[in-house]
Amino acid sequence: MHFQPFKLERYFAKHEFTAPYILCASDCDPLPLKDLLSMIHGETMKMWNILKLGYSDTQGLPELREEIAGLYRSVKPEDILVLAPEEGIFISMNTLLEKGDEVITTYPGYQSLYEVARSLGCHVKFWKPRFKNGWNFEPEDLEQLISNKTKLLVINFPNNPTGSTISKKVQQEIVDLAKKNDTILYSDEMYQYLEYEEENRLPSVADLYEKSVTLFGMSKTFALAGLRIGWLITKNHQWLNDFQIFRDYTTICNSAVSEILAIMGLKAQEQILRRNHEIIRYNLKLLNRFFTKYDTLFDWYIPKAGPIAFPRLKGNIDANEFCKDLLKSKGVMLLPPEVYDFDGNHFRIGFARRNMPEALNKLEEYIEENSYI
Ligand SMILES: Cc1ncc(COP(=O)(O)O)c(C=O)c1O
Missing domain, CATH: 3.40.640.10 (Type I PLP-dependent aspartate aminotransferase-like (Major domain))
Structure with a gap:
């Protein structure tokens, strides 16, 4: 094979469908088929019904x-x-x-x-x-x-x-x-x-x-x-x-x-974008509160666009180990820095999923239980 393995995709393949909390997804909360179908009427619905x-x-x-x-x-x-x-x-x-x-x-x-x-x-x-x-x-x-x-x-x-x-x-x-x-x-x-x-x-x-x-x-x-x-x-x-x-x-x-x-x-698109922006806006407020509370542990910044950010774990805690241990003990998936081959202890967090608040609670539990602060 001529390619290096796609580290991020391999990591997702291994954990995405077994971990209960995906706190690093880059897609907005997947839209159920029935919701999409309910947004559509007329000619497009006809195309759906007669599709070969x-x-x-x-x-x-x-x-x-x-x-x-x-x-x-x-x-x-x-x-x-x-x-x-x-x-x-x-x-x-x-x-x-x-x-x-x-x-x-x-x-x-x-x-x-x-x-x-x-x-x-x-x-x-x-x-x-x-x-x-x-x-x-x-x-x-x-x-x-x-x-x-x-x-x-x-x-x-x-x-x-x-x-x-x-x-x-x-x-x-x-x-x-x-x-x-x-x-x-x-x-x-x-x-x-x-x-x-x-x-x-x-x-x-x-x-x-x-x-x-x-x-x-x-x-x-x-x-x-x-x-x-x-x-x-x-x-x-x-x-x-x-x-x-x-x-x-x-x-x-x-x-x-x-x-x-x-x-x-x-x-x-208007309806879908409104929904996605609402989820992101709500979750970003929670993330800001969380990272302000734990500012001795993380370097956080407010992103400008999209459903993901790349904060830094401070001090001498290895972010790769942190992400793996969190996944093992609480079932919360963050993306460790090794999948990006990027120095500096940065990890990826995602905030466009509806269950982000529960995942964040689990992360908080993990931090408190392990006396990280
Ligand atoms: C920047 C960027 N480009 C392309 C893709 C590929 O998109 P898809 O997974 O839908 O093929 C992704 C997926 O994460 C991405 O983040």
Whole structure:
């Protein structure tokens, strides 16, 4: 095998379906099918009832691509390829990159955003954030890394795992740097629309830069990870065509059932987003209270966007051991730092699940029982 194991996914595979409390999930509380169906009426319900369970259009159902295009200012259905989000990363990186290419990625990050490039023999450099009153990705640090040798710049805002994002001004600076160096900009936008303040919502890179590939999908923002529906957008139709040629060797097309359910999710986006933001807002209040109470134990900051944060365990307690012992004794799953290969004793916490308050109580019990403070 040419790939290093995907540490985060292996850790989830081992514990996600046995641990009673998942306190590190990055998706919003999964929406029950009956709730989604109850939000939909008329023509879409008719599509559901007459759906034939055959193969579907390999680029993605045209009606779904229409609905997706509606999320953007300048994107057309023909600029879109619908596939599973993780599959989108795998296919596009394999298509765009070759051995020896230079790639820069935001880091820490979702492993496939750099591991696929690395496995292809690319030279991967990391753009790291500074930690001061939260995490900040500074364009001046990117400027030090990028040059006209950089083939691909990978960014992920809102960011997994830091919960940070950038301003529109910084986003434009990144686009300008990519343009100046003739670099392809790869923007993973899986957590788009999960900014807590409307003014922090970024436009999609798809609407800002022709030489870009963007990724978004139903998994996080729309609470529908089980559909396995996401999409790549690029206005470069040669690349899009190459992605499709590669895709014939992975899944060929999407689940026809999931495509209709994704249309429903997009049509009900206002309702779903309201629900998800309510859960996040409520849980973040509890987290702030918790981390203020235990501020001698944790370095906490208020994230700006998304369902996750990356606080630090202070002192000389090893966060890997802490996470594992917590899981064993209380059934609470946090993500240990080792899955991100990132120094500094930071762990990932998630707060878009409805049962987060119970999980947090269990964490508090654990801290008190073990006299950590
Ligand atoms: C930044 C980022 N990109 C892509 C993905 C892949 O999404 P999916 O698991 O729905 O394939 C994830 C999942 O956690 C993610 O966090």
